[in-house]
Amino acid sequence: MAWALLCAKGALPQARDWHVEALQPVRGTRDIYGEDQRRHAHVIATARDTASSYGFDEWITPIFEDTRVFARTLGDTSDVVTKEMYTFADRGGDSVTLRPENTAGICRALVSNGLTQSLPQKVFYAGPMFRYERPQKGRYRQFHQIGAELIGAAEPLADAEIIALGWDILTRLGLAGEVVLELNTLGDAASRAAYRAALVAYFTDNVANLSEESQERLAKNPLRILDSKDAGDRALVAAAPVIGPYLTADAEAFYDGVREALGRFGVPFVENPRIVRGLDYYSHTAFEFVTTRLGAQGTVMAGGRYDGLVAEMGGPPTPAVGWAAGIERLSMLLAEPPAAARPVAVVPLGGAAEAACVDVLQSLRRAGIRAEMAYRGNMKKRMERANRIGARAAVILGEDELARGVAAVKDLAAGTQTEIALADLARHLAA
Ligand code: ATP
Ligand code: MG
Numbered sequence: 408m409a410w411a412l413l414c415a416k417g418a419l420p421q422a423r424d425w426h427v428e429a430l431q432p433v434r435g436t437r438d439i440y441g442e443d444q445r446r447h448a449h450v451i452a453t454a455r456d457t458a459s460s461y462g463f464d465e466w467i468t469p470i471f472e473d474t475r476v477f478a479r480t481l482g483d484t485s486d487v488v489t490k491e492m493y494t495f496a497d498r499g500g501d502s503v504t505l506r507p508e509n510t511a512g513i514c515r516a517l518v519s520n521g522l523t524q525s526l527p528q529k530v531f532y533a534g535p536m537f538r539y540e541r542p543q544k545g546r547y548r549q550f551h552q553i554g555a556e557l558i559g560a561a562e563p564l565a566d567a568e569i570i571a572l573g574w575d576i577l578t579r580l581g582l583a584g585e586v587v588l589e590l591n592t593l594g595d596a597a598s599r600a601a602y603r604a605a606l607v608a609y610f611t612d613n614v615a616n617l618s619e620e621s622q623e624r625l626a627k628n629p630l631r632i633l634d635s636k637d638a639g640d641r642a643l644v645a646a647a648p649v650i651g652p653y654l655t656a657d658a659e660a661f662y663d664g665v666r667e668a669l670g671r672f673g674v675p676f677v678e679n680p681r682i683v684r685g686l687d688y689y690s691h692t693a694f695e696f697v698t699t700r701l702g703a704q705g706t707v708m709a710g711g712r713y714d715g716l717v718a719e720m721g722g723p724p725t726p727a728v729g730w731a732a733g734i735e736r737l738s739m740l741l742a743e744p745p746a747a748a749r750p751v752a753v754v755p756l757g758g759a760a761e762a763a764c765v766d767v768l769q770s771l772r773r774a775g776i777r778a779e780m781a782y783r784g785n786m787k788k789r790m791e792r793a794n795r796i797g798a799r800a801a802v803i804l805g806e807d808e809l810a811r812g813v814a815a816v817k818d819l820a821a822g823t824q825t826e827i828a829l830a831d832l833a834r835h836l837a838a
Contacts, residue, residue, distance in 0.1 A: 435540070435548025445745040446738035447551070450580065451533045454553040454732075457576045458531035461568070463555055465531045468512040474502040480511040480688055480719045491538040505537035510713065510729055511720070513556050518722035526559025526725065533734070545704030545736050556729035558717065563664030566692040566712060566728050571672035573708050573730050577696060582740055586696045586707060588674060590666070591682035593630070593693050593711070594650055594658035602653040603629055613643050633683045636703060649680035658691065665692050688713045692728060701736055708732035750777040751836055752793035756786055756805030763809050767802065767829065774833035794819060800836060
């Protein structure tokens with residue numbers, strides 16, 4: 408209905424009665440700008456570049472999918488599906504879900520685009536994810552992940568390679584000293600069935616001491632109790648059976664292969680038999696890069712092998728391994744925020760010089776130099792502004808300079824001023 412009509416009917420207040428309330432971002436979401444944005448962009452650029460050197464290509468899939476993409480693949484018992492998904496009916500009545508993670512979407516895309524015929528596929532992605540969680544430091548409702556998936560390779564070398572990619576990204580971010588790689592195996596289906604039985608026996612004996620949530624997990628997916636964040640559960644988990652004795656010979660051999668290959672890639676790790684993934688579709692390798700610096704939000708990068716997922720999407724049985732990392736958590740760990748870009752300020756002296764200055768401004772920009780010119784103000788005001796925006800140099804141009812084809816270039820840190828021929832200006836400022 409037209410706005411005026413709504414107002415006339417009294418459905419909306421008249422403009423003049425309006426108290427305009429400043430709106431806030433939705434709980435658990437945040438605006439990323441300034442230093443935060445520079446950290447965020449640095450994480451993505453570093454990851455993208457490193458992934459490219461490993462032969463990964465970037466895919467951009469939709470941020471919402473048919474709800475079945477997640478309901479099918481994450482399993483009915485994962486926290487993500489049962490409690491955290493943003494699911495709604497769109498205007499056409501279809502159930503859609505804002506992606507809580509991107510592995511399912513990548514596998515859906517692989518199948519939708521017929522790419523199961525051209526394997527392996529090495530996929531990198533970066534983008535927003537959505538989970539309805541209790542917001543706290545390092546935990547948001549819209550957050551961002553980088554991730555890598557290696558689809559179509561069943562060899563332990565693939566697991567080691569994708570972990571090595573993660574390790575190299577963390578190293579290039581300066582975080583090698585901050586994180587520890589914790590490695591585990593979830594074995595194959597037979598190993599997991601035997602292990603599951605042992606866990607059920609153990610937790611059933613101790614059921615009275617389990618949290619209510621884990622009592623539910625005991626019935627549906629006991630392995631997930633190992634991932635519980637409840638303090639009481641964690642005490643029980645510490646004494647729970649580990650998977651080692653239940654591994655089949657095949658699963659044991661696979662795990663040996665991964666550990667050996669990690670050695671070949673030079674990636675240090677510790678083994679932690681408590682590592683399971685929050686999502687249900689993993690087998691064999693499971694790993695996390697963890698830090699002690701972010702409290703309960705200490706997992707910065709997590710992943711594993713998920714050989715069953717592509718088939719769940721309607722594709723042929725296809726082995727795959729991958730990881731995802733939270734950009735916000737990585738950003739918080741960066742020691743130094745990347746420096747803000749420092750422009751060059753073009754400062755015209757007098758109205759007549761201003762028009763000519765636009766040419767100089769544009770020629771600098773086309774030469775790849777970040778250059779700015781204020782929209783108004785005398786020389787003094789413009790110089791003040793140049794300092795305020797952190798300009799590294801001011802290019803000062805009056806009619807006299809223009810007539811002689813030169814500019815006065817003031818180094819704003821050193822305070823020194825030099826005369827430079829306009830023809831040499833871009834080269835001089837780039838140096
Ligand atoms: P957690 O145990 O912290 O809830 P998770 O097991 O749910 O993590 P994954 O699904 O494996 O996490 O996601 C991979 C990474 O994404 C995590 O290690 C973390 O860095 C990041 N991440 C997950 N959920 C959030 C969130 N709500 N806010 C910010 N980052 C998140
Ligand atoms: Mg979680």
